[in-house]
Amino acid sequence: MDALYSIILGIVEGITEFLPISSTGHLIVAGELLRGSLAPNWTKEMSSAFEVIIQGGAILSVLVYYWKDFLKVRDIPTDATQRQLWTSVIIGCIPAVVLGVLFGSTIKRLLFTPSVVAWALIVGGILIWLVESRRVTPRVHRVEEITPIKALGIGAVQCLALLWPGFSRSASSILGGMMMGLDRPTATQFSFYLGFLTLGGAALLDLVKSREVLAQIGVLNMALGIGVSFIVAYLSIGWLLRFVSTNDFKPFAVYRVVVGVIILALIATGVLSNASLA
Template sequence: MDWFYAIIYGIVEGITEFLPISSTGHLIVAGNLMGVPWPKEIKDTFEVVIQGGAILAVLAYYWRDFAGQARVIGRDQPTQRLWLGVVVACIPAVILGLLFADTIKANLFRPSVVAWALIVGGVLMWLIESRKAIPAVHDLKQIGVGRSFLIGAVQCLAILWPGFSRSASSILGGMLMGLDRPTATKFSFYLGIPTLGGAALIDFIKSRDLLAQIGLVNVVLGAAVSFGVAYLAIGWLLRFVSTNNFKGFAVYRVVVGVLILLLVGAGRLPNGGL
């Protein structure tokens, strides 16, 4: 059944990684609902490693943009500022990840923690979408290094609180910094490349012997499924945000969070806690 679990994990990861609803949270809950028999440390590591497939989907989706930027980055200052901003935005997450990732995985990867993160994030999303602010930034190259750093700082909510969602925190951070929805969403994709790609690579290197217990073929299978589904999800989300706000996602987060708490309280979902 390991191959079956790998496929389901890949589907869930691919759908949820770039939507502002928390891939980590959905993976934790999905694993518990399926009763995946893997040890907790293997499940937690697998969930992080298959994010690499979703990151490859971003590279594939935007390969023409990246190729064009690579050709001019040596002489084009706006492109240089864009990628300097991406690097700077990653610094807070890298520091917190290196310091606290193992502790957070050991203590906070639980459905009840995820539920509260979904609810709180959903409320914040609704409030931010209800503002009357007029976006000032409509292009990635207008963001600047200062704004990028602040967006990266807000992204750390997802590092410290599993279930908050990296994409939600970076998109909401971008909107708070004056980015319009499409630009904030696209910057979130860019920011995910080093943030998630680095985390997936580090976890794989550190825990490849652990993952070998379920078969590296299954790891590749989960990442491959994640890649395909994430590629479709990226295109859908970009079309969605061009004409819609995020209030529907806010409602979804609150409803799912409450449902998880009810399941935990009724003893139907194991590993509850807070």
């Protein structure tokens, strides 16, 4: 049953990590609902550490999907376009890294509750709808055109996901990109690049901090979660890029509001505990 729990969370992570619907929100709610029946021997600490580690599969999927683009890093010394792109990616990660180092543990301890996630989903859905309703002509159509200043602005908006669990890193970075004049596909692609560094750093840090807890989970369960997450996330990346090429994000806005309301209803009826999940 532990293996089934690992597989299900891997699927949830893979589907939700890069869609603007909050992987953190879905994972902590799914973990709370399923842990008692499928993994009764897992503590909340084990589930919390596992949820971060399986992000490694999603991170790897970005590397594999964009492997040709990542190889261009070697051209940075001679290619000004590549220098600007990867400088912008690094600058875009800085706000979240600083905030995470200073307040990450506190936020995780105090705010990782289903009700916080539910309201983050609802408010984020409303913001997505409002941003999509603006009649603004995008000015940036390639990730190579993103300046460090724009990247810093996107990175600042991305911090919403860290400050408010359930808001969604993908949603905040994509919204930030669109507010900075990026078209949807470009904002989505840049969000993938930011995620590769920010999520990768978080996973490595948690691997070091939680190594004793992860030992209790077992290599097989971690391999299943990471492997399933990789496969599903890789498919999700391709699907999302195709979707945003011809559609806006309003369907995700509606989905977020509906799921947020459902979570609040589960809490109100006692089906879901609102205790801290960290």
